[in-house]
Amino acid sequence: MKTIQVSVVEEILSANDQLAVQNQRLLDDAGVFAINIMSSPGAGKTSTIVATQNLLKDRLRLGMVDGDIATTIDADRAAAAGMQAIQINTGGNCHLDAVMLSTALREMKLDEVDLIIVENVGNLICPSSFKLGTHRSVLIASIPEGDDKPYKYPPMYRGVDAVIINKVDLLPYVKFNMDYFIAGIEMLNPGVKTFPISCVTGEGLTDWTDWLYEQVAQNRR
Amino acid sequence: MHELSVTQSILEIALRYGNQNSAERITHLYLVIGDLSSIIDDSIQFYWDIISRGTIAEGATLHFQRVPTRMVCFECNHTYLPERGTLACPNCNSIRVQVSAGDEFRLDALDIETDDD
Numbered sequence: 523m524k525t526i527q528v529s530v531v532e533e534i535l536s537a538n539d540q541l542a543v544q545n546q547r548l549l550d551d552a553g554v555f556a557i558n559i560m561s562s563p564g565a566g567k568t569s570t571i572v573a574t575q576n577l578l579k580d581r582l583r584l585g586m587v588d589g590d591i592a593t594t595i596d597a598d599r600a601a602a603a604g605m606q607a608i609q610i611n612t613g614g615n616c617h618l619d620a621v622m623l624s625t626a627l628r629e630m631k632l633d634e635v636d637l638i639i640v641e642n643v644g645n646l647i648c649p650s651s652f653k654l655g656t657h658r659s660v661l662i663a664s665i666p667e668g669d670d671k672p673y674k675y676p677p678m679y680r681g682v683d684a685v686i687i688n689k690v691d692l693l694p695y696v697k698f699n700m701d702y703f704i705a706g707i708e709m710l711n712p713g714v715k716t717f718p719i720s721c722v723t724g725e726g727l728t729d730w731t732d733w734l735y736e737q738v739a740q741n742r743r
Numbered sequence: 744m745h746e747l748s749v750t751q752s753i754l755e756i757a758l759r760y761g762n763q764n765s766a767e768r769i770t771h772l773y774l775v776i777g778d779l780s781s782i783i784d785d786s787i788q789f790y791w792d793i794i795s796r797g798t799i800a801e802g803a804t805l806h807f808q809r810v811p812t813r814m815v816c817f818e819c820n821h822t823y824l825p826e827r828g829t830l831a832c833p834n835c836n837s838i839r840v841q842v843s844a845g846d847e848f849r850l851d852a853l854d855i856e857t858d859d860d
Binding site: 523527529530531532534535650676677708709710 | 748749753756760761767779781812814830831850854857858859
């Protein structure tokens with residue numbers, strides 16, 4: 523017997539990352555744009571998705587892939603709003619990964635959608651580590667969560683293309699320093715787009731959907 | 744948390760490199776884990792002891808090299824470890840800063856035992 527050292531230097535999540543690349547290729551071949559929406563539980567992912575459907579449905583055919591540890595409540599809401607909705611029950615897993623999205627994409631009628639919104643499992647930690655193969659990642663923060671979240675969950679704020687700040691209608695009632703919050707985002711992710719919105723009053727929603735529509739349109743060119 | 748699936752990935756990579764190099768046994772794994780990667784050493788070790796049983800990596804020692812979160816300031820080029828509660832540059836208070844290390848998550852090397860010939 524002899525003992526030798528073997529150099530590896532491999533990313534531990536490389537298998538997931540490779541499958542994510544395949545997912546994006548499948549989407550591109552089908553001419554479908556996809557975004558990954560992440561947030562803590564209760565920040566308003568499904569409400570934002572339904573509001574997005576209502577504002578874009580005359581221009582784009584939207585689909586939704588929903589990841590939850592149990593129930594089809596969120597996918598049912600999206601389906602009721604007229605979206606093609608696929609439910610992934612992760613069976614307790616804390617995040618979606620590229621394998622789960624790959625399975626969902628095979629179930630989806632890709633020729634009947636232009637834009638797929640993937641609703642990740644509500645969690646501010648794990649989803650940031652697992653690429654899915656979507657074209658953009660969006661984080662939804664919400665006012666009642668507090669203004670310190672970028673400082674406490676930096677990985678989640680680092681890897682996203684846009685941050686939606688939901689429930690701004692609650693600003694008069696909640697201690698939330700917007701400047702401190704925005705400064706935290708800027709340090710982690712300089713220049714990232716931010717969209718203050720309220721799904722209750724409708725404030726700011728068209729800024730978000732205009733941006734999203736532009737992302738889809740750019741991808742087609 | 745997702746340490747079980749992550750530990751399975753580590754085992755898969757280790758066995759692949761072990762087999763490619765005709766290992767009889769894998770005895771040490773050298774992991775590099777940044778503090779931003781939200782991975783707990785003890786959890787990995789816990790799952791490792793269970794899922795490596797019956798493989799050539801059973802009983803291998805896991806070595807964790809932790810990499811602290813480092814930031815670099817665009818204004819004054821200062822490199823620093825962020826303090827709790829703020830990420831701003833402690834040298835010039837700028838918030839034009841960037842994370843420069845801390846999200847590593849990789850397997851760097853293995854020690855393996857092979858036949859002499």
